[in-house]
Amino acid sequence: MHDFHPAVIAEGWRTQFARAGITYLLPTAHHTRDTYLAALRQAGFTVRSVHEVRVRDVPDGYLRPVLVERHGDTPFCFVILAAKTAASVDYTTSPWNAG
Numbered sequence: 001m002h003d004f005h006p007a008v009i010a011e012g013w014r015t016q017f018a019r020a021g022i023t024y025l026l027p028t029a030h031h032t033r034d035t036y037l038a039a040l041r042q043a044g045f046t047v048r049s050v051h052e053v054r055v056r057d058v059p060d061g062y063l064r065p066v067l068v069e070r071h072g073d074t075p076f077c078f079v080i081l082a083a084k085t086a087a088s089v090d091y092t093t094s095p096w097n098a099g
Contacts, residue, residue: 005052005075006032033078045082052078 004013015026031039037047055063056072 003031003036003077004028005077006030007075008055008071008077011071011074036078036080040080040082045084048081048083050078050080 004015009028009030014028017024017026033050037050040047052075054072055068055074055076058068058076
């Protein structure tokens with residue numbers, strides 16, 4: 001699971017992409033890091049690791065250089081690796097278990 005870090009959301013950053021001359025702005029979830037982790041645990045997941053990526057660590061070419069210069073130390077996103085044990089998953093209700 002990954003998302004914009006709450007730090008850049010607080011600065012007004014939005015997810016957007018352009019296609020055929022149209023720019024799409026996606027809704028931004030205003031959750032904290034702790035809210036995401038608590039929701040995963042409440043849903044029965046074990047959080048294996050959390051990685052926070054700073055703006056300066058985003059590969060070259062993905063962000064405008066001025067953003068990296070101004071916000072290099074700001075957390076950009078976080079990636080959460082979480083898992084459920086096989087015993088806690090009901091595979092009979094999975095949409096991939098058709099047939």
